Amino acid sequence: MSQSPSPALSPSFRMETVGMDALIVRLFDAIDEAHMPWILAADNALREGLGGALIDLVPSYTTLLVHYDIEQLSHIEARRRVQQALHGLQPASTEAGREHRIPVWYDESVGPELPRIAERLGVDTDEIVRRHTSRDYCAFALGFSPGYAFMGMIEEALATPRLKTPRQKVAAGSVGIAERQTAIYSMRSPGGWNILGRTAVKLFDRDRDEISLFRPGDRVRFEPISREAFIEQGGDTTPLEER
CATH class of the missing domain: 2.40.100.10 (Cyclophilin-like)
Structure with missing residues (x-):
């Protein structure tokens, strides 16, 4: 198979509240295959950063939906944990996918x-x-x-x-x-x-x-x-x- 494209430049993410127990982390605004190493890296970092407080994490083209347990995390704490998890994010290997x-x-x-x-x-x-x-x-x-x-x-x-x-x-x-x-x-x-x-x-x-x-x-x-x-x-x- 052909090689994956080179990763895009480092994104500057932003968070959007979509519910009392959910956030959307937006890394990009346009669909591009080169964004996937960043999306995958963010997925791994958020799973580690939120640990047992994470209920579900859904990656998409440009965003990740973070569903967390409000009995373990307040909204402010959830945002803090997301910020901390994504600090210094580096793209995942382009060979990571099957x-x-x-x-x-x-x-x-x-x-x-x-x-x-x-x-x-x-x-x-x-x-x-x-x-x-x-x-x-x-x-x-x-x-x-x-x-x-x-x-x-x-x-x-x-x-x-x-x-x-x-x-x-x-x-x-x-x-x-x-x-x-x-x-x-x-x-x-x-x-x-x-x-x-x-x-x-x-x-x-x-x-x-x-x-x-x-x-x-x-x-x-x-x-x-x-x-x-x-x-x-x-x-x-x-x-x-x-x-």
Whole structure:
């Protein structure tokens, strides 16, 4: 896989109160893959700094949501502990994230936006597949549904707005793009992303030690496979329902 980008310059963070027991720590204002080493470093520092008073910590593209126990920390003390934990912060290693290769069956029957995007760019569908699989993607954040990772950045030419009318049912394993992000639907759900194909890889499994396959900071590379290989891996070839 290709190397991660160099870390961005040191951020100057700010805190925002979002509840009587929660803070948002904002490190950046714009989405950039180079910010991830700082987000991961802040995640580690805050977990250590708040210790047993931390209820939950949710990293995202530019922020971290800190949910703390108000029986252990006052609002003022929580802010002080955050300040102390992030003092002198240094970026985490760009090699810290795990690497994943995700096999995908790219086909119009399970990826109806594939030919539409190809037509818009004046190329064939093979070229869209080549572009989508030609780079590593960083998992910025988990959300929407269990195991669902928001990843990026796709090349600018492929950037496509979300569907004006979302589908009521998108099959689990569907691989899609929206603007400059890409993602895999971890389970059957409504959704408005542009679907290009489908994978048989399970993103969320309660029987695994780590129930979510991805973690923020992981790197993902998609690999095209044939219909036959997809079926051998347990993939469901049922065509995606129209909106």
